[in-house]
Amino acid sequence: MGHRLRGAAAITGLGITPMGRIYGKSSTDFAVDAVRLALADSGLAKSDIDGLLINAGITGFQGDGLGLGLQNALGLSDLRLLNHMNAAGSTAAQMVHYATMAIDAGMATHVVCVFADAPLREGGSAAAAYGNAGRRSGPQGIQGLSAGAGHFGANTAYALAARRHMALYGTTQDQLGAVAVAERAWATKNPMAKMQDPLTLEDYHASRWIVEPLHLLDCCLVSNGAVAVIVSPADRAAGMPQPPVYVWGMGQGHPGDTRRAGDSPETETGARFAAKTAFGMAGVGPEDVDVCELYDCYTYTVLVTLEDYGFCKKGEGGAFVEDGKLGPGGSLPTNTGGGQLSSYYMWGMTPLSEAIIQGRSQGGDRQVEENDVILSTGNGGALNYHAALVLSPHAS
Amino acid sequence: MNDEAPTKPVSAADELTEPFFAAGAEGRLLLARCSSCAELRLPIAPNCPSCLGGGYEWEEASGRGTVYTFAVMHQRYHPAWEPDLPYNIAVIELDEGPRLPANLIGVDNADITVGLPVEVVWEREGDAPVPRFQPVRAV
Numbered sequence: 001m002g003h004r005l006r007g008a009a010a011i012t013g014l015g016i017t018p019m020g021r022i023y024g025k026s027s028t029d030f031a032v033d034a035v036r037l038a039l040a041d042s043g044l045a046k047s048d049i050d051g052l053l054i055n056a057g058i059t060g061f062q063g064d065g066l067g068l069g070l071q072n073a074l075g076l077s078d079l080r081l082l083n084h085m086n087a088a089g090s091t092a093a094q095m096v097h098y099a100t101m102a103i104d105a106g107m108a109t110h111v112v113c114v115f116a117d118a119p120l121r122e123g124g125s126a127a128a129a130y131g132n133a134g135r136r137s138g139p140q141g142i143q144g145l146s147a148g149a150g151h152f153g154a155n156t157a158y159a160l161a162a163r164r165h166m167a168l169y170g171t172t173q174d175q176l177g178a179v180a181v182a183e184r185a186w187a188t189k190n191p192m193a194k195m196q197d198p199l200t201l202e203d204y205h206a207s208r209w210i211v212e213p214l215h216l217l218d219c220c221l222v223s224n225g226a227v228a229v230i231v232s233p234a235d236r237a238a239g240m241p242q243p244p245v246y247v248w249g250m251g252q253g254h255p256g257d258t259r260r261a262g263d264s265p266e267t268e269t270g271a272r273f274a275a276k277t278a279f280g281m282a283g284v285g286p287e288d289v290d291v292c293e294l295y296d297c298y299t300y301t302v303l304v305t306l307e308d309y310g311f312c313k314k315g316e317g318g319a320f321v322e323d324g325k326l327g328p329g330g331s332l333p334t335n336t337g338g339g340q341l342s343s344y345y346m347w348g349m350t351p352l353s354e355a356i357i358q359g360r361s362q363g364g365d366r367q368v369e370e371n372d373v374i375l376s377t378g379n380g381g382a383l384n385y386h387a388a389l390v391l392s393p394h395a396s
Numbered sequence: 397m398n399d400e401a402p403t404k405p406v407s408a409a410d411e412l413t414e415p416f417f418a419a420g421a422e423g424r425l426l427l428a429r430c431s432s433c434a435e436l437r438l439p440i441a442p443n444c445p446s447c448l449g450g451g452y453e454w455e456e457a458s459g460r461g462t463v464y465t466f467a468v469m470h471q472r473y474h475p476a477w478e479p480d481l482p483y484n485i486a487v488i489e490l491d492e493g494p495r496l497p498a499n500l501i502g503v504d505n506a507d508i509t510v511g512l513p514v515e516v517v518w519e520r521e522g523d524a525p526v527p528r529f530q531p532v533r534a535v
Contacts, residue, residue, distance in 0.1 A: 127471055142416065142438045144407030146497040148526060151485050152473035159467035160487060167465065167510035212468035212482070212505075258445060260437065261493040266465065 003249075003281040007396050009100040010237035010244035012110075013042025013230030014356045019223045019344035020194050023122045027059045027066040030226035031116035032073050038228035043241040044110055046074070049230075051081030051108035053099060055091040057117025057347055058130060066116055081108040088380020089295055090252065091115070092227075092348025093387035097250045099231035109233060115349040116226035126222035130154065154297065155219060157382035159211035161266035162300035166213060168267060168315065171303065173213060175318030177204035179299035180217045180341055182327030187338025189328065189366035194221055195342040218299045220340035227349035229356065234395055245359035248373070249282025249390030251275065257384060270386035271308035271377065282373070282390035286310045289390075290370040291358055292326075292334040293351035295379035296341050302326070302334065305377060333368045348378030352389065359393045402476040406524040412439055415454050420525035425459045425516045427492055428452040438494045459516035460532065461490040468505050484508060488529050502530035 015037030017030050025033075031054070039046060052074070056066040067084045081102050085091050095113035102108040119129035130153055139147035151157075165171050181201055187193035199217070207216040237244035253270025257263055279285055286309050296302045303317035311332065312320040326334035337343045337354035344350060355376035357363050374391040409417035416438075419426045428439045432449025436457075443450050466486035472478050484505050489495045500508060501517060514529040 127473060138405050139407040141407065141410045141413040141440065142496070143440055145527065147405055148407035148521075149485050149497050149499050149528075150404070150469060150474070150477045150480070150483055151497055152469075152471075155471065156467055156469065156485060160465045160485075163467055164465035164510065209468070209470035209482070211471060214467075258437075259495045261489055261495070 002283050005100060005104055005250070006248050006281055006283065007234055007246045009103045009231050010234050010246045011096070011229050011356050011391070012232040012237045012240045012242060012244055013038040013044065013228070014242075014353060015039070015041055015228040016192065016353055017225045017227070019192065019225035019346070021120055022224045023120070025118060025224070027056060027116040027118040027226070028070060028073055030118060030224065031066055031070055031114050031228070034114055034116065034226035034228035035074055035112055038112065038230050041242060042230045044230065046076065048110050049076055049112050050079055051099060051102060051111030052076060052079055053081070053095040053111060053113045054084045055086065055095060055113075055115040055347070056084070057115065058119045059117055060086070062119070070114070081111060087385045087387070089297065089347045090378035090380045090385040090387035092352045093376065093378040093389045094252065096229065096231055096247060096352070096389055097252070097387065100247050100250060103231065103233050109236070111231045112228055113231060114226060114228040115346055117346065118224040120222055120224045129222050154382065155211045155214060158298040158300060159214045161383055162213050162298065164266040165300065165304060169318065171318035173205070174201060175303065175322045176213070176218055176299040177201050178321045178324065179296070179302045179326065180204050182321070182324055182330070183296065183335045183339045183341045185327045186336050186366055187342035189364070190337045190343055193338040193343035194223070195338065214298060217341070220297045221342070221345045223345045225344060225346060227346045227353050229352065238395070243360045243393060244395070245356050245391050245393060246395055247389060248392050249278040249280070249284070249388070251277030251281065251388045253386040254384065265383055267304060268314070269304055269308050269379070269383045271305050271388070274386045274388045275309045278388035278390050284373050284390060288373045289375045290333075290372055291336060291368045291374050292332060293336070293355040293358070293374065293376040294334060295348060295351055295377050296335055296339040297379065299341065301379055301383070304383070305379065309375065328366070336363060336366050336368060348387070351376045351378065355389070355391050359391050361393070402474070404476040404521050405474070406521040406526055408524060412442065417525055419454070419456070420518045420527060423518045425457045425527060426454045427457045427490070427494060429455055436492050436494060438496060458491050461488045461514055461529070463487075463500070463508060463510055463512040463514060464489040464495055465510055466500070466508050486529065488514060496527070499528050500530065501528050
């Protein structure tokens, strides 16, 4: 017998707002737009919604205000499930986890999961939007040594992680670049993607350093916008307008970091054991996965995540991606909308939204041929938080 | 207009780490040994994350370690750091086990390698002691 939750719920609604340098809206405004779009997509009325899970982006930490008040901005009455969640970039997948569990437990029927962010300001750079986030007061104590040494933001943390992998396993700059090139090739087929120009490895190498070993083109975009998804019971999903995308497997992995010898959070992520849980529930293994939608805040994140899901051995991620197998026509289509690197940056909603599109076979020019088993992942912190979804267009 | 040059944000001692920075001002690197389980750590909270016990005693570390990983900053994030671009930032794994972030001095960015043996050098930014590391000189 399979796992009780395998196929118990399905994603029945998807709402994606216009993305990018769109100004004059708060993240709450974007969230309302996304929920309206998701409701229209699902055919559900607002009154059908009895669960709301909310994930604020970086602006949630900057006083922008997306939070529990979204219930009232949406005019949702008598919710049976409500939370404002934060496990960084793993939250989107986690919202689907908790929605699925709540539906299975009879605590909710149709659950809206929404992410919104609006860090870009007119005339401001992406670095201004993210680089100094949350750093209002001066650094203090041992923890403050990091900022005191000029360590600013996630770019630095992921550069440190990538360098560790390169030193341990011989991973090369070309191999990181192969991820950027493959994803851009997908983006050119996605009308929603911000970056539409084809990219060569030479272009990649020519892009400026942000934090060495990360070039500009190793780093994700920053976007204003929102994405909402609706999770429903599988038996309801079958009669709804959109092709259901069933939740086959769910798993999380949060390895912790004691910041001492013996830990290696930079190169061995929580995906190692999120994979066991999610694949175990779904009854599949990496060999069964047709398409990957992996959290790709940086090229390196994709490479290490592939290793930790067992697509290749630890340390061989560089060689694995180097032949272009992630791109269009490759043997493991990955980040088929262009990912966070080339399409839009909605934290864990970037991979999840594209997984839904591929699961519905609505990918247009970029639709993969085989979509029976889709792996969609979220990652947050400096590779500290991880969540996985195994999705399928098939109920069982 | 403010004509004063921007200053680097430097970590200041808080209640828990006052002894750490006071020793730093004297050129010594301290670690804390948990009174309950004897694990060496750099405390960020009163309780030990290993055994959850309270209490620790400071003791002097060797000040030696190796480069666990490093990166070179090119992007301008803070005006006070702009003249230093491109500057390095490393994570040092001390011989005693704990890791801490620090800049490396006395070495070109191009010559930094993971595993490079280093030793602490306490410098000052304004009045604040800042731990930095330099390659261990061949004996």
